[in-house]
Amino acid sequence: MDMQFLQDNWMLLALAMFSGAMLAWSFIGGRLSGVEQADTLKATRLYNDDALVLDVREDKEFAAGHIPKAKHIPLGQLGGRIKELDKFKGKPVLITCRSGQRSASACRMLKKAGFETVYNQAGGIIAWERANLPVTQK
Numbered sequence: 001m002d003m004q005f006l007q008d009n010w011m012l013l014a015l016a017m018f019s020g021a022m023l024a025w026s027f028i029g030g031r032l033s034g035v036e037q038a039d040t041l042k043a044t045r046l047y048n049d050d051a052l053v054l055d056v057r058e059d060k061e062f063a064a065g066h067i068p069k070a071k072h073i074p075l076g077q078l079g080g081r082i083k084e085l086d087k088f089k090g091k092p093v094l095i096t097c098r099s100g101q102r103s104a105s106a107c108r109m110l111k112k113a114g115f116e117t118v119y120n121q122a123g124g125i126i127a128w129e130r131a132n133l134p135v136t137q138k
Helices: 003-008 010-032 040-048 059-064 075-088 101-112 124-130
Strands: 036-038 052-055 093-096 118-121
Touching: 003 010, 036 040, 040 093, 040 118, 040 124, 052 075, 075 101, 093 101, 093 124, 101 118, 118 124
Parallel strands: 036 118, 052 093, 093 118
Antiparallel strands: none
């Protein structure tokens, strides 16, 4: 590369490097946290095998439609209500939200609290609905 080009475009290069680093982190970050991602197929298997489905979206989001039999605890309340889930510590737990971001945070919280098998639903309820899987408002 031409040194003059680098000097003239250092901000553009810095932005490109930062963007690449963020992309790489999003790819490996979940793996480093020890939280396994569950795609729609795996999420369906977990659901059918009676895993606890924990929905960490806000009340309005949950009321608009959720996975049947899902337990609802908004992410902001999870720290104070985690004891409600103690009986599920040895059982697989599938955590969902709208897109998979909040549920990733919830997964880390449950892992720190001693839950053995925690899965983040990749793509969240959006992916679930796109796969034409059941959603209820009850």
